[in-house]
Amino acid sequence: MAESYDPADVSRAPVDFMAASPYAHLAYDLDLIVLDINWRHEQMTGVARDRVVGRYIYDAFPHNPDDPNGSSEPAVRASIARMVASQEPDTMEPLKHDLLAPDGGFQERYWQVTHSPIYDGANGTGTIVGALQTTRDITADILRLRVTAAQHRAAMVGGQVVLFEMDLETDRIEAPSGFDFLHGMTPQDDRQPLAAYYERIHREDRKQTIALVDRLREAPDGTEGRTDYRIVRPDGTIRWLSASMEVVRGTEGEAARLTGVLIDVTDLHETESNLREALAQRDLLIEEVNHRVKNSLQLVISVLALEAKAARGEEARESLQSAIARIHAISTIHASLYEDGDVSYVALDRYLRRFCRHLETSLGADRRRIALNVDAEEIRLPTSKAITLSLVVNELVTNAFKHAFRDNQPGRIDIVLRQAGNDRVVLEIADNGSGEDAASSEGTGLGTRLIAGSVNQLGGTIRQSSDDGGWTTRIEFPAK
Amino acid sequence: MTLRVLIAEDEFLIALDLESQVEDAGHIVVGVASTQETAIVLAGQEQPDLVLMDLQLAGPSSGIEAAKTIRRAHGIKSVLLSGSLHKLTEGDIAQIEPLAMLSKPVLNTQVKDELDRAAALCQDPAHKN
Numbered sequence: 160m161a162e163s164y165d166p167a168d169v170s171r172a173p174v175d176f177m178a179a180s181p182y183a184h185l186a187y188d189l190d191l192i193v194l195d196i197n198w199r200h201e202q203m204t205g206v207a208r209d210r211v212v213g214r215y216i217y218d219a220f221p222h223n224p225d226d227p228n229g230s231s232e233p234a235v236r237a238s239i240a241r242m243v244a245s246q247e248p249d250t251m252e253p254l255k256h257d258l259l260a261p262d263g264g265f266q267e268r269y270w271q272v273t274h275s276p277i278y279d280g281a282n283g284t285g286t287i288v289g290a291l292q293t294t295r296d297i298t299a300d301i302l303r304l305r306v307t308a309a310q311h312r313a314a315m316v317g318g319q320v321v322l323f324e325m326d327l328e329t330d331r332i333e334a335p336s337g338f339d340f341l342h343g344m345t346p347q348d349d350r351q352p353l354a355a356y357y358e359r360i361h362r363e364d365r366k367q368t369i370a371l372v373d374r375l376r377e378a379p380d381g382t383e384g385r386t387d388y389r390i391v392r393p394d395g396t397i398r399w400l401s402a403s404m405e406v407v408r409g410t411e412g413e414a415a416r417l418t419g420v421l422i423d424v425t426d427l428h429e430t431e432s433n434l435r436e437a438l439a440q441r442d443l444l445i446e447e448v449n450h451r452v453k454n455s456l457q458l459v460i461s462v463l464a465l466e467a468k469a470a471r472g473e474e475a476r477e478s479l480q481s482a483i484a485r486i487h488a489i490s491t492i493h494a495s496l497y498e499d500g501d502v503s504y505v506a507l508d509r510y511l512r513r514f515c516r517h518l519e520t521s522l523g524a525d526r527r528r529i530a531l532n533v534d535a536e537e538i539r540l541p542t543s544k545a546i547t548l549s550l551v552v553n554e555l556v557t558n559a560f561k562h563a564f565r566d567n568q569p570g571r572i573d574i575v576l577r578q579a580g581n582d583r584v585v586l587e588i589a590d591n592g593s594g595e596d597a598a599s600s601e602g603t604g605l606g607t608r609l610i611a612g613s614v615n616q617l618g619g620t621i622r623q624s625s626d627d628g629g630w631t632t633r634i635e636f637p638a639k
Numbered sequence: 640m641t642l643r644v645l646i647a648e649d650e651f652l653i654a655l656d657l658e659s660q661v662e663d664a665g666h667i668v669v670g671v672a673s674t675q676e677t678a679i680v681l682a683g684q685e686q687p688d689l690v691l692m693d694l695q696l697a698g699p700s701s702g703i704e705a706a707k708t709i710r711r712a713h714g715i716k717s718v719l720l721s722g723s724l725h726k727l728t729e730g731d732i733a734q735i736e737p738l739a740m741l742s743k744p745v746l747n748t749q750v751k752d753e754l755d756r757a758a759a760l761c762q763d764p765a766h767k768n
Contacts, residue, residue, distance in 0.1 A: 446723060450695070453722030454650065457744040461656030464747065468659055490744035520748035 183296075186277060188289040189239065191216045191232075194277075203296055204258060223257035223265040231256040238274050239290050246287065248275035253297060269301040270294050325353070325417040327376055327406075332356070334421075341400055341423055343392035361389035361397065372404075375417055380408040387424065399428040449496070456490045481557070484521065485609075488514065488553035492546050505545035507584075508535035511576060514549065515556070522560045528569035529560065535576035538584060540638060544617060548586065548636075551613045554606045555588040555632055563592030563629060570629075584638050589631040640762050642666040642754060645687040647678040647705060648720070649697035657691055660747050664754045673697045675705040682709040689738060689757050691750070694721035703727065706735045718753050720745055 177184055183200035187193045193211050201207055204220070211219045222230040231254050242249040250273045257265040277289040321341055323334035330353040332338065336346030342359045344351065360368055368388045375384050385403045392398060404419030460483060467479035491514045492505055511533050518524070519531050540548065556572060564570045575587040614621045619636025644661050646668060648654040658668045669685040672678035674697050682690060690709060694702040706717040716736055719727075722743040727735075739753045 450722040453743045454653075457653055457722075458650060460744055461650075461653045464656045465652065465659065487744075487746055491746070494742040494744060517746045517748050520752065521746070 183294040185211075185216075185292040185294065186289055187216055187292065189243070189287070191235070193219060194289060200294070203294070205261075220256065221259060223259075225265070226255065226257060228255055235272070238272070242274045242276055242290060243287050246276060248273050253301060267298065268296065269298045271297045319423045321421045323419055323421060327415065327417055338421060341390070341398070341421055343390050343398070359390050361391055364388035368402075372417065375404060375406050378406050380406060382406045387428075397425075398423060399425045445502070449502075453493055456486070456493055460486055460490065484557060485550060485553055487517065487521075488549040489546055491517065492542065492549050496542065503542055504539040505542050507538045507540050507545055507548070507576060508533075510545065510549070511535050511552065511574060514552065515574060518553070518556050518560075522557065524560075527560070527564070527567060529564060530571040531556070531574070532571060533574045533576075535574070536578055538576060538578060538638070540584070544636075544638075547613045547616050551586070551610055551634065552588070554610050558606060559588065559590040559592070559630070563590040565593055568592070578638075579635060582638050583635055586634045586636075587631060590629040592629045593627075640758050642688040642758050642761065643669045643685065644754070645670050645672065645678070645681055645685060645690045645715075647672045647690055647696060647702060647717075648693040649673040649695070650693075653693075657750065660750050661691070661754065664751045666754055666758070672705075675701055675708075678702075678705040679708050679712070682713050682715055686713065687715060688761055690715060690717040692717040692719050694719060694723070694726070703731055703735070706737070707731070710735055718750075718757070 177195075177197040180197060180199060183203045184197040185193060185200050186195045193214055193216055196208055196211050200211075206219065217230070217232055222232070234251060234254060238249045238251045250271070254270045254272050256268060256270060258268050260266050271294070273293045274290040275293070276283075276287040277291055279285040279288045321334055321337040323332060323338050325332045332350040332353065334350060338350065339346040342356050344355075344359065357365060357369060364386075365388075368386050371384045371386045375382055383403070383405045385401065387399060387401045390398045390400055401422045401424045402419055403422075404417050407416045407418055409415040463479055463483045463486065467476050467483065470476040470479055492510060495505060495510055495513065496502055512535070515531050515533050522529075524531055552574070556574070559572050563572075570590060570592050573587070573589045575585075575589075577585055579585045610621070614634055614636070617634075617636035619634055622633045624631050624633075642661075644666050646654055646657050646661070648657060648671070651671075651673070654671050654673070658671065661668050669687050670681040672681050678690065678692070678696070690706070692702045692706045694706075696702045696705065702719070702721070706719065709715050709717065711734070716738050719735070719737045719740045720743055721727075721740075724740050724742055727740070738757055741749050741753070
């Protein structure tokens, strides 16, 4: 059975606090002669106890003669003097004291040093005869801070970027002078109150900026916010600033600080607005051209229509009518352009329905009791292809009307548009008449050449077949 | 029934064509206006059944404004013709209450369809204006 531990038993060997401490400790008298060091101190400095005890501390740890800051001795003596005067521990500002390395060179080191009084009596009685130096190596922290500071400086080149902090209790701003500069103020050592910066913000942006800060004020730790706002400089010029902020709270979750970065983004905003203006200008021009194209097409149609009306012979009138019909086919594409904001593609299914409604009326489908049916899948074609195809549809449907149905017998014409595989489109125009080959009926006519040429331009193939139920024309072509 | 139609179109060849289309459909053209002002004056004088209104009239004048005024002052509705119908705002359309909006180039069959439809409406006195 284990021996039980009796806390009242003072006969036990006392705990060696100095050896157990995670800190480096060194005791010296008021003349800075070392009385003792602990194990951590040996470990931290690499200098053994027997080379230190009994020596003047700056003999044991000489200062770096090349250090531009000089010896740390005056600061150390001042700290000890303060400690003696106050009879309280004194913590020094971070202290630079380089360590002599075995190779004779010096290593850059930074220390956090606290001096606490050593009395000649027990438990803080008697006179102060020395100081216990508690030391922490903060070299890594200082170097990191230095890197951060260098990053700050790099970011602030040209005064374009400023890091800032604000105490959310007092609304005190801590920031380099660039913060004032960016807000169009003369940089001062003390930051202005928050309201003074708000004053500088453009009237239209002020409310949202204040609202964001106030929202962050109430927000939990880590909440971020970003806002762009305009600053009116005293000379009236406007600058755009972009502020990104984050809330950093203390242990109780209270609004401790708002930390952020402020960037002058005027150039970005100007470039953006120039681009937007150029785009608007371009859209306006395109629209103007589009309007003119449509109007000109209208003019062409009107002139031909007037011409047809004035034409003497039946043949001349018919020629002009078919010219008008062909231009109508092209025009219908143009009329449907820009309707859905896409100029380079045409929704072919929608076009076919619209165009066939027109053909029904212009060819007198009702009167002749011929039904025109469109069965089209949703297919978009490049505009130039759609225009070419529109001419083919016009020719084939018109021919079917003219030739497929003998003696005014009723009938139907089916127009089918569908996808064939990934990149191919099939257009089929079929009639149920008993007439002759619709396409070849005009033999050497313009219509035949127009169909052949258009199919060729589409990079497609055409096949015509007939059975008892009429003629079918099948055109297949690549969609792209 | 026979409609009395006012044409507002600043391109005279297009106006001429529209005129013949209206007449071919069996209706009467009571006047051709090329500006906003003339359109409004003629509409007042002639009290047509409808106006074929191009949205971009000559000079600084606007078919949109003409159509609004004619609708408001004389209670006469328009069939709008334009290459840029998308420029019309919802507010414009609410004020104009167009009989139809036809995108240029307008097919002759479209004009005839709209005239037929308007004629059918006019026949029914309950729908007048």
